[in-house]
Amino acid sequence: MHIVIFVHPDFLGSQSMPRYAKMLVEGMRKRKHEVEIWTAKSFFYRLPGPAALKKWLGYIDQFVLFPIEVKMKLLKCSSRTLFVFADQALGPWVPLVSRRPFVVHCHDFMAQKSALGKMVQNEVKFSGKLYQKMIRSGYKKGNHFISVSERTRKDLHRFLGAQPKLSEVVYNGLNQDFKPGNVMIVRSVLSSKSGLKLSNGYILHVGGNQFYKNRAGVIRIYNAWRKISDLDLPLILVGSCPDNELKELKKESDFSEAIHFMINISDEDLRLYYQGAFLFLFPSIDEGFGWPIAEALASGCPVVSTGEPPMNEVGGDHAVYIPRMPENEDLVSGWAKYSAKILNDLFEMKQEEREEWIRSGVEFAKRFDPETALENIETIYKEVHLSYKS
Numbered sequence: 001m002h003i004v005i006f007v008h009p010d011f012l013g014s015q016s017m018p019r020y021a022k023m024l025v026e027g028m029r030k031r032k033h034e035v036e037i038w039t040a041k042s043f044f045y046r047l048p049g050p051a052a053l054k055k056w057l058g059y060i061d062q063f064v065l066f067p068i069e070v071k072m073k074l075l076k077c078s079s080r081t082l083f084v085f086a087d088q089a090l091g092p093w094v095p096l097v098s099r100r101p102f103v104v105h106c107h108d109f110m111a112q113k114s115a116l117g118k119m120v121q122n123e124v125k126f127s128g129k130l131y132q133k134m135i136r137s138g139y140k141k142g143n144h145f146i147s148v149s150e151r152t153r154k155d156l157h158r159f160l161g162a163q164p165k166l167s168e169v170v171y172n173g174l175n176q177d178f179k180p181g182n183v184m185i186v187r188s189v190l191s192s193k194s195g196l197k198l199s200n201g202y203i204l205h206v207g208g209n210q211f212y213k214n215r216a217g218v219i220r221i222y223n224a225w226r227k228i229s230d231l232d233l234p235l236i237l238v239g240s241c242p243d244n245e246l247k248e249l250k251k252e253s254d255f256s257e258a259i260h261f262m263i264n265i266s267d268e269d270l271r272l273y274y275q276g277a278f279l280f281l282f283p284s285i286d287e288g289f290g291w292p293i294a295e296a297l298a299s300g301c302p303v304v305s306t307g308e309p310p311m312n313e314v315g316g317d318h319a320v321y322i323p324r325m326p327e328n329e330d331l332v333s334g335w336a337k338y339s340a341k342i343l344n345d346l347f348e349m350k351q352e353e354r355e356e357w358i359r360s361g362v363e364f365a366k367r368f369d370p371e372t373a374l375e376n377i378e379t380i381y382k383e384v385h386l387s388y389k390s
Helices: 016-030 051-074 088-097 110-115 126-139 150-160 183-194 215-228 244-252 267-276 291-298 311-318 329-347 351-368 370-389
Strands: 002-006 034-038 082-085 102-106 144-147 166-169 203-207 235-239 259-263 279-282 303-306 320-322
Touching (some): 002 016, 016 034, 016 370, 051 088, 082 088, 082 370, 088 102, 088 126, 102 370, 110 126, 110 150, 144 370, 150 166, 166 370, 183 267, 203 267, 203 291, 215 235, 215 244, 215 279, 235 267, 244 259, 279 291, 279 329, 291 303, 291 311, 291 351, 303 311, 303 329, 311 351, 320 329, 351 370
Parallel strands (some): 002 034, 102 144, 144 166, 203 279, 235 259, 279 303, 303 320
16 A cells, blocks of 8 residues: 555654554555655744744644645656544544545544633633634544544544544554563662662653652652551652642652652653552643553553553552542542552552562553554554455
8 A cells, every 4th residue: 555644743842643643654664565654844844933922933833834745746647546644633624535445543632621621721812712622623534534443532532523444443552662671670770870769669650740640649649558558669750851830749758858750761761660669640730542551561560550541451459540630629638549549558568469460561561562453453553444445
């Protein structure tokens, strides 16, 4: 097949989407398909100016210049070409190829729900609401979708208002070789690299500053746990540079010196942090899939996450779950204390039980095999392609 994959522009600075797009591109090329990548280039965006202006300049590149480029390319493009949108958020480009065979990958609908006022933690301005409406108008022209979780597929159907012709779930494949390691050796290596005392273990979180990742909730649970535990284990937060809220929470914490943000770490060190952690704490408010849960399980790291889809879909029976953090700020303290007690129970778990828990989690994580994911995606691509040929 000749496959054209639409991806987000590099200048948007996304992290997870480029990895997913790379998996699609390399995976389909490995399977002997001819693959092209189409995306907007930074022409106006690279002009100097404040961030607010550059956002609008980027819109010109994406929604004025790029559509012209696409229409010119389509003149030379075979009618049998399969078009793939690596993310449903690329919806504004869908009408450009709506009369041709195409597939839309769906990851999460949090921005869509936020724009409709369904996520009070994330208020959206009028311009953002219009942008999300444009995205929705685009992907609703599709008939063939691949979602990363059952939760995402249900959200998709809700926004479409009907069952599409094809709607399949293909779980994400892990994009690194996550596996268990020698815990004591790993902790020794990380202690040497970081200058921190990690030999007795630590609580780990991996994620960015997006509202739904709930890094503030991680710190609140940690503070509550330290107050009921005799253990002096640090909290390691791997990911983005902390925002002002997180900096303030750390500053106000009675355990501030034990809270550490690890920024711009290598893939190798990320794997080590998973391997050496006593447990992985992931109290996310919402996700499209929840990569870190699968990564932690595959690394032999016990997971504590939110007992809501898709977190409990990815973790299955092999993670421990806590309630979602309440929207009412007055209830957050009680939520943190309750969650801390669940954490404390895990620290008191018998070693034999813990080892079995880890083993079963590693086995369960094999369902997130990247080659299996790509095989399933290729099968769907071929089905859509053949349906148009016939």
